[in-house]
Amino acid sequence: MKTRLLLAALASATALTVSLPAFAEDSAQDFVDQAAQGGMFEVNSSKVAEGKAQDPTVKDFAQKMVADHGTANAKLVSIAHEQKLTVPTELDAKHKRDLDSLQNSSDPVDGPYVQMQRDAHSDAVNLFETYAKDGDNVQLKAFALETVPTLKMHQEMIEQIASTMGDKSASTKPATPAVATSDTANPSAPVPGANSFTEAQAKGRIQDAGFSDVSTLTKDDQGIWRGQAKKDGKDTAVALDYQGNVVAGTN
The missing domain is CATH 1.20.1260.10 (Ferritin, core subunit, four-helix bundle)
Known part of the structure; x- marks a missing residue:
């Protein structure tokens, strides 16, 4: 045994x-x-x-x-x-x-x-x-x-x-005049307008604003980049307008 x-x-x-x-x-x-x-x-x-x-x-x-x-x-x-x-x-x-x-x-x-x-x-x-x-x-x-x-x-x-x-x-860039004149986000953002940001630039700017896992970015008919991202561990909709304003919670 x-x-x-x-x-x-x-x-x-x-x-x-x-x-x-x-x-x-x-x-x-x-x-x-x-x-x-x-x-x-x-x-x-x-x-x-x-x-x-x-x-x-x-x-x-x-x-x-x-x-x-x-x-x-x-x-x-x-x-x-x-x-x-x-x-x-x-x-x-x-x-x-x-x-x-x-x-x-x-x-x-x-x-x-x-x-x-x-x-x-x-x-x-x-x-x-x-x-x-x-x-x-x-x-x-x-x-x-x-x-x-x-x-x-x-x-x-x-x-x-x-x-x-x-x-x-x-x-x-002429398509982002508000960004050149003020560091304060426009309270009425996202603002419709001709958006010169490429998808890669839009993603980078959103990341710079403190978001991560930026995905599904598409530019709508108002010139606003919209997608999904995470901030503080939470999923949220996010948008970037032609002025460079980054806004969370928009649809």
């Missing part, structure tokens, strides 16, 4: 030992997949912005992204190969759609590119910080920890650029 119990315990321990590498490999592979997708998108979208952006600051940022993420991507590939992990070589559907929208746009790409970079770096910082803390592959954890400060620096840079672009938009 004791012999059978001992053999059963040994069998269970052996099964557990065998299963651990598979779990570790799956988790590490998931990190490599997400990090590689994000890194490829950073480089490819920034190459487009280098050629099509109008703002010199945006061009300079795009150039830095090509250099910094190109270096990080190469390091990720090297570590992944050492760990016998596969590295995706093509963008997934979402990243490809975003890249195609930049490449095929006949309008200035500055605003959409900046918003894409804000979203991408928010995702990247979260991914790398999480894996640096809880990852199961020593080499990849070290890579993630080493890369986080650079990603945060990029995030600060793009947020500053977004803020500056918002100021320029407010003070120079």
Whole structure:
């Protein structure tokens, strides 16, 4: 009886030992997949912005992204190969759609590119910080920890650029005259009128007003961007008018 119990315990321990590498490999592979997708998108979208952006600051940022993420991507590939992990070589559907929208746009790409970079770096910082803390592959954890400060620096840079672009938009665009003359939100907002904000710029301005998870943005026949968002943990309707006023709870 004791012999059978001992053999059963040994069998269970052996099964557990065998299963651990598979779990570790799956988790590490998931990190490599997400990090590689994000890194490829950073480089490819920034190459487009280098050629099509109008703002010199945006061009300079795009150039830095090509250099910094190109270096990080190469390091990720090297570590992944050492760990016998596969590295995706093509963008997934979402990243490809975003890249195609930049490449095929006949309008200035500055605003959409900046918003894409804000979203991408928010995702990247979260991914790398999480894996640096809880990852199961020593080499990849070290890579993630080493890369986080650079990603945060990029995030600060793009947020500053977004803020500056918002100021320029407010003070120079004829479709947003009220923003240029007052920092106080119009009490009768949202105000109907020809809205020059792109969808990406509208999303960024709503986020700057303290909202998150901005989605389903559409411009109605009065020139008002309307969608859904979260603030203080609660879902709410949100609107942005041509003056730049952000209003919650509107339908």
